[in-house]
Amino acid sequence: MNSAANLLEARDIAKRFGSVVALRSASLSVRPGEVHALMGANGAGKSTLVKILTGVFPPDRGTIAINDAGRSFRSPAEARAAGIVSVYQDPALVPDLTVADNMRLADVASSAVRRWLEALGVENLRFDAFVRDLPYPILRLIDLARALAPDPLILLLDEITAALPADLSERVFQVVRHWRQRGHSVIFISHRMAEVAALCDRATVLRDGVVVGVTDIAPGSEERIVSLMLGQSTTTAGARDAAAAGAALVSTDGTPALEVRGLRCGHWVNDVSFSLRGGEVLGVAALEGQGQQELFDCIAGVRRFDSGEIFAGGKALTLRHPADAIAGGLVLVPANRLQALLQQRSIRENVALPAFRDISRWGPIPLRRERERVAAAVRRLRIDTRAESELRRLSGGNQQKVVIARWLANGFETLLCFDATRGIDIGTKHQIYALVRELAASGSAVLLFTSELTEIPLACDRAIVLFGGRIVDEIPASAADEGTLLRAAHGLGSPVEPKRTTLEPEEQPIPDARAAMARPGLAERARGLVARYPTLFGMPALLIAFLAATVVIHPNFDSFDAQSLAMAALPLAFAAAAQALIVISGGIDLSIGSVMAVSNVLAARTMEYAGFGQALGLAVLILCAGALVGAINGLLVVVSRVPDVIVTLSTGFIWGGVALLILEKPGGGAPDTFLALATGTLFTPWLSNSIILLAASLAIVWIPLRRSKLGLRIYAVGSDRTAAFRSGVNVARSRFLAYVFGGLFSSIGGLGLTMTTGIGSPRSGVLYTLSGLAAVVIGGVSLVGGRGGIFGPVVAAFVLTLIPADLIFMNIDPNFGQVIQGTLIVLVVMLGGFFTLARSRK
């Protein structure tokens, strides 16, 4: 371990974003076999340095060397190849893919991942489970295991224990120590001093974009690190004094500010009752996932609860919406500031937001009164307003203060503070706790949850301990030291050392992971299959229903009708396929109809006097042209960063114009033998060649694509672009290729138009863009991306074609077809929205 060479040597790294300097000059040296802590307040530049080291973006200046060899990374994939892997706070896993597919995506062997998962205490994980179905702590461990599997030189862990229960955290530490023994290194980022002290060898401290110190970790070095981070000497004792200075003025009149009786919510909150008086700060102490989040959500009106009552100021509240809670004087400061704040708007708009919740306040804003009220709140909280124009320019601590300022300005009775100081620098933390004591001193009630047990006595008068959704203890502040709280928080009776202890995995409730690990029975698997691929079963059922109806309406439905139907549906089916592919990749293409028209007129123009062989050759060329057009669309979308709606609306105009240039008026033709490829019947009069053509095209193009790495990447990019990027996917290239294939399908559709109509018509594609989109929506592909397939939309195309045909059979005006099509879309999506809403209400 005493080798002279550093494993990682980053020197003089600088990075600025526009006029904001994130890193001035940061250097980091990591020895082999070392656990090195990277410390710093929010805004000190930690996350920027991490992103540079792992290839998310390059530095403006500075060098990085691994084992004395200079390196530069332009992507996470390159950083990983060089041996640096990071595990971020958000698991870089694509939600709509299975675990196995996620491993494939990152080119990591599932077997290696499985071994590491077992080392981390996660056994028998089903790798064919979808990531979105797995609980969050498990995802973090999968992320970690995936990082470990390729045996990187340097592991970068960013707040790895943030959402893990104690026993899993302990396993992580064991793995980290084991990693160190092998001569690899870990860069460890955590706000939890106790962890850093227990695990790390050295620490580098950042402040304001510069390294202010590198220190060995020894008993007592915590104070030094904190003072380095703050730039001044602050002790927790001092903070406690400052906090205690605001003496508690607990109101002694009868009515509590907040009273909760017998609250139950799912399996998270099991019969919780407590009361809180004005002037009192009540702390909630709990380990990860004991129901505290759900408890706060219920009281704040964010979540519906099953039974129990909530009283504010003695009045019973019916809570259906946060507005009801706010009306009762209960306001929430959530852990995640991103949830509560408007990043692009000013401080003033953020603070004033609740003022407009009543319709009566939708009119003209009383500007002067607003300005005064906002200024008063900002002053009281000492919010740094230098970058007033946009909230996102403020540091994390200041942003959190804005959330509190909002409620100060609006007025409240009870403040619900849920882990309000998570991820915030120590200086701001103490300011917030001092404020909490001030608020209590002036008569407000505060319910405060913090994941840092040591902070409970800083601000609270007493604490209730939550374990398994129940209150298991109540402790006055004077007795609320970390040991006592930890003991109670574990639901244990005997005293425990104030350090994390290893618990047996069975003692920690992780119910959902159990379900993911068990082997399901056959019936359950069948049900799962239907639930997972509803369109695979639903769409053909719908089509059969429509066909049955058609036959009933028109008993003379003969093979000729069947052929006509197939031929009419062919172009739309391809338009739907093209759109589906692009939508799955997370985009949209409003130029599909125009591309079809180009293909259509090109064929009709060039094939008019050609023989069959020539026509086939021309067809191949036209397909290439279609792919080229798709490539141009894709290139413009990816490079210009203009939203795809605008790009493809514009290129739709352009391609439409090109089609008009090729063929001014409907005309042209193609050899009969070529037309027969769609109009003929090779086997039986009931099976039009169109169907064979459709099936063959999909089989040759879609099925291999779906199974390929590229297909996986396309789904990944549509599902979660960031996770895909961090997994090493070239997002731009994948999106680009989706458009290329979309162009290919569109041009097949255009050729289909030529074959089925026999001519070329420059305006032929107009209807297909929106109808194709309609088929995609009805076919069950979400516009959000990452889900679905081509099968549903193609079948939906047939359904949509049947509708006007049925209308004609019924002697109804076929123009009603458009009405029905539009109404069908509206009904399908509204029903879908309704069911999603109903499900989420549960």
Next chain:
Amino acid sequence: MSGLPKASGLRSLFGPEGLLPWLQRNTLVVLILLLVVFIGAVDFAKPGTVNSVWLSNTLLFAAPLGILAAGQTMVMLTGGIDLSVVSVATGSAFLMTTLTLRIGDGWSVVVGLALGIVVGLINGVGVAVLRVQPLVMTLGTGLMTQGVIIVYSQRILASRSVVPDIIHVLGSGRFAEIIPFDLFVWAPIAALVISGLRWSGFGRLVYAIGDNLEACQLAGVRVWRVLLVDYAICGLLAAIAGMLLVGNTNSADLGLAETYLLPSVASVIIGGTSIFGGRGGYEGSIIGALILTVLNGVLTLVDSPEPVKQILYGGIIFALAAVYTRLTD
């Protein structure tokens, strides 16, 4: 607004205190410059064209687009989009003209406007209450409306369609030969929309919802109410735009507003409103609408075949949007 930049040398042009960041913060200036450039291009293509008559015509034709863009702006600020505006515009105009003889001028206008509000409310219910994606919802209602109007048009083939006098005057008349009357419709709408977005609680909520819907809910805002009203207003504005259009052409035609869909969205994007919501405003959309109208005029003057014009139109709109996106990134 910050002071004027010191432009000494190329470094200061692009540095933090230079011209480029100043332009980024004051995009309205860029837009007006672009507009001037385009007007200059018109005069270049055919010298002597730009005079008071031309100006008057341009404003006349820009007004319906500008009003469509107003509704589109309000919807896009919440992170949505409304693809049904052209169907509503056409539908309202058509409905109005076919009912004039039966129920009189005043009532036919009311019914036309009501159609806009009704479709807007349906959009709002889908988007706000059922959380359907705006693109899909408005696509559906647009198709629905268009279809209904087509069927309706075949039912009433026999009766005549007449544009109410007041609409005809508003749509094509001019005050003192210069100022088009439809400005008297556009200007108040513009004033209302701009001041509403800036200085009303409703406007604040529109921006807030586009920025972070969840934050609004946590702050006690009942988001569905705001969105419902927002989409209804958009529908109403689309109806007004359609009426001005038919007032100009003076004949009910099912393809009335067909070519206005891309321009209505493009005006808003070029004007600086983000398609994701939370940022922008109607001032920019007004200039955007003017730019597109002038662009259309330029292409009409240039003596080239229809397809080339179409290609140029799409290309230029894309180029404008691309430049704009780069500028505001």
